[in-house]
Amino acid sequence: MRMVFRWFGEGNDRIPLEHIRQIPGVEGVVWALHDIPAGEEWPMDRILQVKEQAEKHGLNIDVVESVNVHEDIKLGLPTRDRYIENYKKTIERLAQAGVKVICYNFMPIFDWTRTDLFKKLEDGSTALFFEKEKVESMDPLDLVAKIDADPQFTMPGWEPERLKHLTSLFEAYKGVSEEDLWNNLEYFLKQIIPVAEINNIKMAIHPDDPPWSIFGLPRIMTNKDNIKRFLNIIDSPYNGVTLCSGSLGANPNNNIADMVREFADRIPFAHIRNVKVYENGDFVETSHRTSDGSVDITEIVKAYHETGFTGYARPDHGRHIFDEECRPGYGLYDRALGIMYLWGIWDTLQRTAK
Numbered sequence: 001m002r003m004v005f006r007w008f009g010e011g012n013d014r015i016p017l018e019h020i021r022q023i024p025g026v027e028g029v030v031w032a033l034h035d036i037p038a039g040e041e042w043p044m045d046r047i048l049q050v051k052e053q054a055e056k057h058g059l060n061i062d063v064v065e066s067v068n069v070h071e072d073i074k075l076g077l078p079t080r081d082r083y084i085e086n087y088k089k090t091i092e093r094l095a096q097a098g099v100k101v102i103c104y105n106f107m108p109i110f111d112w113t114r115t116d117l118f119k120k121l122e123d124g125s126t127a128l129f130f131e132k133e134k135v136e137s138m139d140p141l142d143l144v145a146k147i148d149a150d151p152q153f154t155m156p157g158w159e160p161e162r163l164k165h166l167t168s169l170f171e172a173y174k175g176v177s178e179e180d181l182w183n184n185l186e187y188f189l190k191q192i193i194p195v196a197e198i199n200n201i202k203m204a205i206h207p208d209d210p211p212w213s214i215f216g217l218p219r220i221m222t223n224k225d226n227i228k229r230f231l232n233i234i235d236s237p238y239n240g241v242t243l244c245s246g247s248l249g250a251n252p253n254n255n256i257a258d259m260v261r262e263f264a265d266r267i268p269f270a271h272i273r274n275v276k277v278y279e280n281g282d283f284v285e286t287s288h289r290t291s292d293g294s295v296d297i298t299e300i301v302k303a304y305h306e307t308g309f310t311g312y313a314r315p316d317h318g319r320h321i322f323d324e325e326c327r328p329g330y331g332l333y334d335r336a337l338g339i340m341y342l343w344g345i346w347d348t349l350q351r352t353a354k
């Protein structure tokens with residue numbers, strides 16, 4: 001297991017690389033050029049700039065999260081080919097810079113979705129929260145009114161560009177079924193994976209978060225059967241998954257340790273975090289500790305250990321603790337605690353396996 005830590009870039013993340021370097025066992029940053037709109041090529045000089053910054057602190061840039069997929073590709077529009085060509089160029093450039101894994105997702109319009117970014121927990125910390133009923137009764141186009149009223153309005157993980165076009169995007173997705181989305185994903189993979197193979201970059205799709213349809217939009221990376229279907233589209237180690245225990249774990253029917261065991265050789269990148277799921281379908285993000293949430297983190301790490309996992313892993317969203325002011329879910333302290341928990345389990349397993 002090669003530990004890495006998500007970092008949003010100089011001037012875009014309050015956490016300095018000096019601090020990331022001090023977390024035990026962290027080898028690299030998980031990064032992206034967040035200001036480049038989906039569909040555009042990533043410039044080589046910008047890629048090399050991040051490499052230089054990270055390497056100065058002894059950290060690698062092996063994992064990129066994410067190179068976002070343009071909506072025209074997900075929609076299967078004729079304009080997609082231009083964006084796919086740009087995507088290929090970005091893969092080639094990242095390979096030249098030494099990148100080994102690219103994480104991406106295929107969620108229509110929205111990336112991860114929550115209803116409260118700072119929900120107060122019993123211990124006084126705050127965390128990301130999803131209220132199912134609220135999302136089910138919400139008209140997503142209300143967001144448009146919010147954005148118009150407040151041009152600074154942002155949502156975590158969503159490029160501001162995407163938010164500006166919500167109305168037309170919803171219009172475009174009318175009539176796009178799950179099967180259409182599968183077909184559009186297949187078209188994309190058939191063009192991208194051969195380029196990834198030549199360039200020795202493992203593509204790793206991220207599951208949908210939450211793993212079910214929201215706002216009537218299709219979502220397909222949601223469970224074991226669908227991941228299996230995805231991996232069979234192109235049976236290559238370069239066509240892999242970012243197995244995210246927190247995203248998949250929001251549905252109690254998903255057994256993540258079982259997925260680790262089944263898909264072991266197709267997981268170049270692991271996101272490991274806990275989530276507490278309530279009976280009404282709401283969920284809140286907790287500390288990484290198994291007993292704090294509904295996901296059996298201990299069993300998941302055990303499954304990675306058993307299968308001889310040599311891929312990259314990162315702690316995922318943390319709570320906001322010790323009065324830290326940070327990006328929602330991406331503070332330093334709780335994610336650092338998460339790493340030590342993961343190492344604690346891993347090191348104990350290493351010892352007992354001998």
Ligand code: DNO
Pocket residue numbers: 065066103104105111112157206317329
């Ligand atoms: C949330 C992240 C996601 C992830 C993308 C991958 O914190 O796990 O935003 O980066 O879905 O493309």
